[in-house]
Amino acid sequence: xSSSAVTLPRRVSPRIWDTIAISGRIxxxxxxxxxxxxxxxxxxxxxxxxxxxxxxxxxxxxxxQPPSFSHLFGTDQAGRDTYSRIVSGARQSLSIGLGATALSxxxxxxxxxxAGLGGRLVDGAISRFLDVLFAFPMLFxxxxxxxxxxxxxxxxxxxxxxxxxxxxxxxxxGQVLSARGAGYVEAAVALGHPFPKIVRRxxxxxALHPLVVMMTLGVGQxxxxxxxxxxxxxxxxxPSPEWGALxxxxxxxxxxxxxxxxxxxxxxxxxxxxxxxVGHHLQDRLEGxxxx
Amino acid sequence: MSMTLxxxxxxxxxxxxxxxxxxxxRRAIGGAAVLWAVTTFTFVVQSLxxxxxxxxxxNMAAGNITNPSQAEIDAVNAKYGFADPIAVQYLNYLWRLLxxxxxxxxxxxxxxxxxxxxQILPTIVLAFSxxxxxxFIAIVMTVVLAGRANPWARFASGLQIVMATMPPxxxxxILLVTFAVFLRIFPVEGKNSLxxxxxxxxxLAIPLAGFIGLxxxxxxxxxxxxxxxxxxxxxxxxxxxxxxxxxxRHAVLPGVTLSGWAVGSLFSGAVLVESVFARQGIGGIxxxxxxARDVPLVTGIVVISAGIYVLANVLVDRAYLIIDPxxxxx
Numbered sequence: 300x301s302s303s304a305v306t307l308p309r310r311v312s313p314r315i316w317d318t319i320a321i322s323g324r325i326x327x328x329x330x331x332x333x334x335x336x337x338x339x340x341x342x343x344x345x346x347x348x349x350x351x352x353x354x355x356x357x358x359x360x361x362x363x364q365p366p367s368f369s370h371l372f373g374t375d376q377a378g379r380d381t382y383s384r385i386v387s388g389a390r391q392s393l394s395i396g397l398g399a400t401a402l403s404x405x406x407x408x409x410x411x412x413x414a415g416l417g418g419r420l421v422d423g424a425i426s427r428f429l430d431v432l433f434a435f436p437m438l439f440x441x442x443x444x445x446x447x448x449x450x451x452x453x454x455x456x457x458x459x460x461x462x463x464x465x466x467x468x469x470x471x472x473g474q475v476l477s478a479r480g481a482g483y484v485e486a487a488v489a490l491g492h493p494f495p496k497i498v499r500r501x502x503x504x505x506a507l508h509p510l511v512v513m514m515t516l517g518v519g520q521x522x523x524x525x526x527x528x529x530x531x532x533x534x535x536x537x538p539s540p541e542w543g544a545l546x547x548x549x550x551x552x553x554x555x556x557x558x559x560x561x562x563x564x565x566x567x568x569x570x571x572x573x574x575x576x577v578g579h580h581l582q583d584r585l586e587g588x589x590x591x
Numbered sequence: 592m593s594m595t596l597x598x599x600x601x602x603x604x605x606x607x608x609x610x611x612x613x614x615x616x617r618r619a620i621g622g623a624a625v626l627w628a629v630t631t632f633t634f635v636v637q638s639l640x641x642x643x644x645x646x647x648x649x650n651m652a653a654g655n656i657t658n659p660s661q662a663e664i665d666a667v668n669a670k671y672g673f674a675d676p677i678a679v680q681y682l683n684y685l686w687r688l689l690x691x692x693x694x695x696x697x698x699x700x701x702x703x704x705x706x707x708x709x710q711i712l713p714t715i716v717l718a719f720s721x722x723x724x725x726x727f728i729a730i731v732m733t734v735v736l737a738g739r740a741n742p743w744a745r746f747a748s749g750l751q752i753v754m755a756t757m758p759p760x761x762x763x764x765i766l767l768v769t770f771a772v773f774l775r776i777f778p779v780e781g782k783n784s785l786x787x788x789x790x791x792x793x794x795l796a797i798p799l800a801g802f803i804g805l806x807x808x809x810x811x812x813x814x815x816x817x818x819x820x821x822x823x824x825x826x827x828x829x830x831x832x833x834x835x836x837x838x839x840r841h842a843v844l845p846g847v848t849l850s851g852w853a854v855g856s857l858f859s860g861a862v863l864v865e866s867v868f869a870r871q872g873i874g875g876i877x878x879x880x881x882x883a884r885d886v887p888l889v890t891g892i893v894v895i896s897a898g899i900y901v902l903a904n905v906l907v908d909r910a911y912l913i914i915d916p917x918x919x920x921x
Contacts, residue, residue, distance in 0.1 A: 434855070
């Protein structure tokens with residue numbers, strides 16, 4: 300028999316960006332969230348453009364000033380401007396968040412795809428391994444890593460990345476399994492396409508479709524968890540304006556200078572919330588729940 | 592009312608007792624396997640610790656950086672078994688764990704199990720009261736508002752997303768600043784009094800309430816469209832009664848599963864919240880042990896909390912049988 304008479308269209312699976320690019324009504328909250336994210340990204344790339352003061356310059360005549368027009372978010376015990384410190388801390392906080400998410404997604408992708416494609420034995424072994432990782436409270440696992448390797452930004456990334464990986468791995472495994480059982484895969488097998496090609500062209504593009512959303516939501520959660528570690532004094536070292544470290548540094552002054560504790564938290568929550576809003580919006584679009 | 596006591600006991604839903612025993616045994620074996628893997632994993636991670644651990648222990652005891660002789664180092668190595676081959680260390684570790692011996696803290700020189708035992712109760716109380724509070728908030732929001740076509744319902748589901756995103760340590764900080772610093776209502780340093788439990792509980796419950804609310808609300812809306820809901824309404828049952836008695840029972844199931852998984856995040860959150868409120872509990876020792884690099888104490892706490900997680904999930908599976916009698920023992 301000559302080469303197959305029936306050929307599948309070159310690409311059955313949708314391209315992620317094609318789906319998102321469909322024009323449609325974008326709710327106001329998504330614009331707001333995107334603005335917040337853009338602000339923090341700009342802070343991370345070029346903090347000097349958005350700062351009102353230096354993040355590190357001390358001013359002992361203006362210590363513990365409450366929020367005012369000259370110091371938008373007040374000043375700390377050394378007279379440093381809190382707003383400027385938050386802006387300059389964005390780079391480290393976002394890098395840790397992105398780094399942890401990248402690590403977590405890489406591990407999850409490897410385990411999830413292997414479990415989804417590897418057959419019963421591999422799937423069983425990986426699923427049991429994930430069950431075990433699930434039994435560790437995330438923060439406790441992170442603290443175990445910090446104990447063994449010492450507190451540092453690298454440990455913070457590894458701890459948060461590995462701590463969040465099992466959840467994503469489980470989701471990816473489920474996606475791969477359901478794509479594998481789908482009708483179009485059965486059709487491709489029936490047409491005699493080689494398995495690696497089916498995996499590459501049909502299973503993976505469909506299974507990894509929700510990954511964009513997962514990663515978006517994941518960055519927000521990673522920033523929250525990483526800041527939590529730093530808040531306990533087990534992340535970036537004190538002079539750093541990383542958001543969690545700012546929270547940790549402000550604790551001693553909570554009765555006298557509430558803004559030192561509240562404002563960095565506002566940054567963390569604003570970022571995490573914006574990322575969540577955008578993530579959910581992307582999810583709605585990808586699943587076609589919003590009519591264009 | 593004329594049934595004898597024996598007949599009543601027989602009528603209790605424990606018909607096939609042997610099936611339950613078999614189920615329990617299977618779960619116990621599965622749980623033990625997970626715990627074995629947990630201990631093995633922690634053993635592997637802690638054995639990767641860089642640097643000379645004997646030196647670390649000596650410095651910790653001395654409180655500063657010392658320059659001990661080789662004999663002193665050898666003595667510590669012998670005492671903690673660091674000189675043994677790794678396989679021997681591993682088997683010794685497992686053997687001691689089987690006897691409930693989690694080792695001795697490098698820093699406090701007391702058995703880990705004793706330290707944890709003295710501090711774990713306030714943490715469990717906090718986690719449990721937060722779980723109950725979260726369920727209460729989620730159920731009230733869902734029963735009153737889910738699936739309604741009014742602006743409040745849309746506001747509620749938006750609020751749940753916001754709640755689920757907020758880190759408990761920041762909610763705790765806001766509550767602490769508001770109530771203790773501005774209003775001076777609650778004690779700033781929450782001791783373990785009942786009133787000192789309120790703010791930490793709320794801080795820990797809010798994100799979880801958001802998560803549970805989102806999950807059960809989705810299921811609630813789906814169940815509202817089922818035929819038995821229409822038939823209940825047709826029988827003249829009030830709207831609130833239908834929601835509370837029929838729909839909620841179905842909708843809580845995914846939330847129950849989530850609660851089992853949430854045990855881990857409750858513990859994580861509890862550590863952070865305890866730190867915010869300077870509350871007594873496992874958080875303080877865990878953070879102290881981590882920064883001092885007290886390996887036995889940290890691994891002990893990690894293994895014990897994993898054990899609680901495994902136990903909680905067995906209980907969740909039992910709760911399933913009670914809530915949904917259609918589910919059979921598998």
